[in-house]
Amino acid sequence: MNEQATDERLRWALRGLRQNRQPEHDLWPGIAARIAAESTRPARGAHPRRHWAPLALAASLLLAVGVVWQTLPPPPATQADANPVRREAHAMTREYDAALREIQLSSPQPEAARMASLPELHELDRSAAQIRTALRRDPGARFLLDRLRHTYTLRLALTQRAVLG
Amino acid sequence: MLTATVTAAWTDDNRTDAVPDEGEHALVRNAVRGDMAAFESLYRRHAGRVHGVIARLVGYHGARAEDLTQDAFVRAWQALPGYRFESAFSTWLHRLAVNTALMDLRARRSRPQADADEDALEHVGTQDSAGHATALSLDLERAVATLPPRARAVLVLYDVEGWKHEEIAESLGMAVGSSKAQLHRARHLLRARLGDTP
Numbered sequence: 001m002n003e004q005a006t007d008e009r010l011r012w013a014l015r016g017l018r019q020n021r022q023p024e025h026d027l028w029p030g031i032a033a034r035i036a037a038e039s040t041r042p043a044r045g046a047h048p049r050r051h052w053a054p055l056a057l058a059a060s061l062l063l064a065v066g067v068v069w070q071t072l073p074p075p076p077a078t079q080a081d082a083n084p085v086r087r088e089a090h091a092m093t094r095e096y097d098a099a100l101r102e103i104q105l106s107s108p109q110p111e112a113a114r115m116a117s118l119p120e121l122h123e124l125d126r127s128a129a130q131i132r133t134a135l136r137r138d139p140g141a142r143f144l145l146d147r148l149r150h151t152y153t154l155r156l157a158l159t160q161r162a163v164l165g
Numbered sequence: 166m167l168t169a170t171v172t173a174a175w176t177d178d179n180r181t182d183a184v185p186d187e188g189e190h191a192l193v194r195n196a197v198r199g200d201m202a203a204f205e206s207l208y209r210r211h212a213g214r215v216h217g218v219i220a221r222l223v224g225y226h227g228a229r230a231e232d233l234t235q236d237a238f239v240r241a242w243q244a245l246p247g248y249r250f251e252s253a254f255s256t257w258l259h260r261l262a263v264n265t266a267l268m269d270l271r272a273r274r275s276r277p278q279a280d281a282d283e284d285a286l287e288h289v290g291t292q293d294s295a296g297h298a299t300a301l302s303l304d305l306e307r308a309v310a311t312l313p314p315r316a317r318a319v320l321v322l323y324d325v326e327g328w329k330h331e332e333i334a335e336s337l338g339m340a341v342g343s344s345k346a347q348l349h350r351a352r353h354l355l356r357a358r359l360g361d362t363p
Contacts, residue, residue: 006356013305014324020213021220023231028208031238032201157201 026146032153083139089132089148096152103159124155193254197245204245208238211255215262221321222266224310229269237265263322267336270314308358312351319344320351 131148135141195203215237220230241261248257309317318337322328334344
């Protein structure tokens with residue numbers, strides 16, 4: 001009887017463990033990179049709209065830029081821009097531009113023209129520009145860097161979706 | 166008898182805890198069609214729940230739980246074209262997350278039993294979703310983390326997640342009787358670790 005009561009107490013306490021627990025790190029960049037990499041492999045019943053080679057490249061590069069930045073020692077102070085956040089933003093923007101160019105070059109001319117007129121893409125471009133401006137004003141704000149990465153990833157995904165129809 | 170009644174109530178309650186809304190339906194529909202942005206929104210909505218159940222199953226080992234959470238979402242993306250809207254997305258995802266953790270548990274069984282349970286203790290008691298951990302839940306988490314992996318899995322699935330023995334047995338590839346025996350063992354060990362046994 002006593003054991004049964006103890007058991008009940010224990011079980012009530014165990015139910016209290018059923019709580020959400022956010023990961024300590026944002027896992028999305030890694031998930032996006034892995035999904036994008038998966039989509040470039042030969043299909044095994046894969047959905048045809050999920051062939052996102054440029055996005056795979058872009059996502060991997062954006063992720064790699066972040067990882068490399070975190071593991072490399074600080075560069076010499078003589079470098080043009082010694083602020084690490086701004087340096088990372090510049091590197092990320094370069095990779096993004098390259099991936100975007102790759103998508104645009106691989107799409108037919110009418111598609112490229114249609115994409116250029118999509119309001120949601122303009123909106124994302126505007127957001128990215130605002131984030132870059134904010135980063136210039138406040139180069140210590142790492143959350144802006146995450147926001148920029150997110151915006152670039154989204155922009156590439158939407159562009160790719162527009163290309164694939 | 167009392168035990169059976171309480172279990173059934175908990176199980177039913179458990180299965181209806183995530184009521185899908187229209188916004189979620191739209192996100193899932195778009196994600197099924199290959200919309201990565203929609204899938205990211207689903208990740209943001211469900212990361213805490215998925216990571217929570219995986220963390221419990223792996224004994225609160227932080228890095229391993231995060232790796233498996235990432236695996237679960239990648240697997241979810243791959244499996245999405247087959248999602249038929251017959252159950253709530255959160256239920257489908259929860260089941261997939263549990264299976265991801267159990268697959269890892271099975272894979273680890275073939276390796277030396279050193280496991281990382283000792284390390285797990287270091288990660289126990291990180292803040293919960295309310296931003297704090299009570300002393301009681303901290304003790305309990307620590308005790309759960311020290312259980313043998315299979316006994317812990319059965320205990321977590323039955324007592325915390327509200328699964329039935331039949332479901333646990335199927336997922337862990339064991340007999341229903343073994344699931345019951347593992348639960349009994351896990352509770353006994355837990356009581357002993359908490360100093361509750363006479």
